[in-house]
Amino acid sequence: TRQESLLVSRMSRSLELRESARETLAGGVASSWQDTVPGAIWIEYGQAQRIRDVDGNDYVDMHGGFGVGLAGHAHPAVVEALTGRARLGTHFGQPTEDLIAVSRLLRERFGLPVWRFGNSGTEATMDAVHLMRVATGRKKIIKVEGSYHGHHDSVQVSTYSADGDIGPDDAPRSVAFGPAYPSEVVELTLVVPFGDLEAVRRVLEAHAGQVAGMIIEPIMMNIGMITADEGYHAELKALLHSHGAYLAYDEVKTGLAVAPGGATELYGVTPDIVCLAKALGGGVPCGAIGATAELMELVADNTYQQVGTFNGNPLTMAAVRAVLTEVLTPAAYAHLDAMRAHMADGVTELMARYEIPGYVASAGAKGSVIFTDRLRNYRDFLRYADQWGHAHWLYQINGGIFLPPWGKTEQFTLSVQHTMDDARRFVANFETLCRAVR
Numbered sequence: 001t002r003q004e005s006l007l008v009s010r011m012s013r014s015l016e017l018r019e020s021a022r023e024t025l026a027g028g029v030a031s032s033w034q035d036t037v038p039g040a041i042w043i044e045y046g047q048a049q050r051i052r053d054v055d056g057n058d059y060v061d062m063h064g065g066f067g068v069g070l071a072g073h074a075h076p077a078v079v080e081a082l083t084g085r086a087r088l089g090t091h092f093g094q095p096t097e098d099l100i101a102v103s104r105l106l107r108e109r110f111g112l113p114v115w116r117f118g119n120s121g122t123e124a125t126m127d128a129v130h131l132m133r134v135a136t137g138r139k140k141i142i143k144v145e146g147s148y149h150g151h152h153d154s155v156q157v158s159t160y161s162a163d164g165d166i167g168p169d170d171a172p173r174s175v176a177f178g179p180a181y182p183s184e185v186v187e188l189t190l191v192v193p194f195g196d197l198e199a200v201r202r203v204l205e206a207h208a209g210q211v212a213g214m215i216i217e218p219i220m221m222n223i224g225m226i227t228a229d230e231g232y233h234a235e236l237k238a239l240l241h242s243h244g245a246y247l248a249y250d251e252v253k254t255g256l257a258v259a260p261g262g263a264t265e266l267y268g269v270t271p272d273i274v275c276l277a278k279a280l281g282g283g284v285p286c287g288a289i290g291a292t293a294e295l296m297e298l299v300a301d302n303t304y305q306q307v308g309t310f311n312g313n314p315l316t317m318a319a320v321r322a323v324l325t326e327v328l329t330p331a332a333y334a335h336l337d338a339m340r341a342h343m344a345d346g347v348t349e350l351m352a353r354y355e356i357p358g359y360v361a362s363a364g365a366k367g368s369v370i371f372t373d374r375l376r377n378y379r380d381f382l383r384y385a386d387q388w389g390h391a392h393w394l395y396q397i398n399g400g401i402f403l404p405p406w407g408k409t410e411q412f413t414l415s416v417q418h419t420m421d422d423a424r425r426f427v428a429n430f431e432t433l434c435r436a437v438r
């Protein structure tokens with residue numbers, strides 16, 4: 001309570017703006033997850049790794065705009081690409097040459113030969129689901145319980161369900177995310193716990209010949225951060241293929257962030273489809289799917305018309321090209337790894353010293369402090385309380401670091417413009433929390 005009061009005492013202008021915004025903006029925010037406890041923090045500007053809010057507070061930004069922020073704010077290469085393109089016109093509904101360069105760069109990183117673009121992670125995962133359905137003539141898909149893949153009907157299933165009845169561990173129930181999602185669609189999405197091959201096998205056998213494919217975050221985000229056991233991904237791909245079903249990786253959060261070629265590179269397993277968004281655009285809206293030549297032939301021949309007014313928007317493509325060539329370089333990845341390792345090691349040591357239950361999960365630019373000994377899947381996640389996560393968020397923000405505000409669900413994101421001092425500050429803030437708890 002003291003930490004919350006301290007924060008609120010610094011955010012009077014933000015709270016005022018939220019109240020006045022409520023008149024014309026539903027809930028006083030632009031997207032339902034922009035509101036936080038104790039209220040949305042309104043931003044004046046961002047520069048490098050820092051943001052300034054409308055009350056004049058400066059924070060080191062490790063929220064990264066929901067994991068977008070690998071480039072940091074106003075990165076000179078991104079600014080130059082955007083302003084250069086803006087002077088030449090920003091939208092034509094016709095292709096520009098950056099598309100070729102970008103798709104080649106993505107092919108190199110992810111090993112998938114053919115690409116298409118969109119404007120968000122939601123569009124990318126929607127295209128992936130459509131493409132798997134078109135390729136197989138089957139309607140059902142499998143998704144992991146607790147995974148968030150965006151807000152289209154097929155995947156708003158068993159994500160932070162309010163409903164309560166998630167079914168038994170060995171027969172999970174598909175739960176709509178709310179009244180917006182019709183049961184007829186929700187029933188086509190079959191759910192399995194993360195990391196459980198036997199569960200996938202059971203579903204494929206029970207729905208033999210009906211499953212188009214599976215969409216999965218290869219490293220699960222949005223409920224903290226969970227990695228799979230050695231061998232899981234290769235076996236999953238083989239299992240799905242043996243049932244004539246496809247594998248789509250949702251790398252909206254992991255792509256570019258955990259390695260240059262995302263979790264696809266990290267695990268050495270190339271899926272049939274990979275979905276990208278977030279960090280790819282360096283701060284402008286973007287989405288992309290890469291797929292096998294066989295699948296993309298169905299797009300090329302218009303069996304699946306993958307369309308969108310803003311697809312391949314020149315401004316976006318200019319930014320993406322700069323991100324892939326000038327921002328996320330090999331040296332940048334080494335810098336991200338060094339900072340993240342310092343944070344993970346520092347917090348791990350403090351948790352042991354102060355006997356705080358849990359551990360740190362991390363890879364590349366991303367990490368999450370998990371305040372429980374065992375987090376394997378959504379069911380483990382639902383079982384543990386969020387006081388630690390929320391307290392951690394408060395101690396970090398009051399110590400000058402802005403993390404994603406939902407305690408146990410989220411991850412930090414580092415940018416190439418963060419410094420070792422920022423990493424040290426994160427560990428120091430964590431120690432302040434440990435001392436307060438003691």
Ligand code: PLP
Nearest residue numbers: 120121122148149150252253277
């Ligand atoms: N997939 C994952 C793993 C995500 O974390 C998100 C957003 O948080 C999405 C898809 C949806 O992306 P967008 O919000 O750009 O539609």
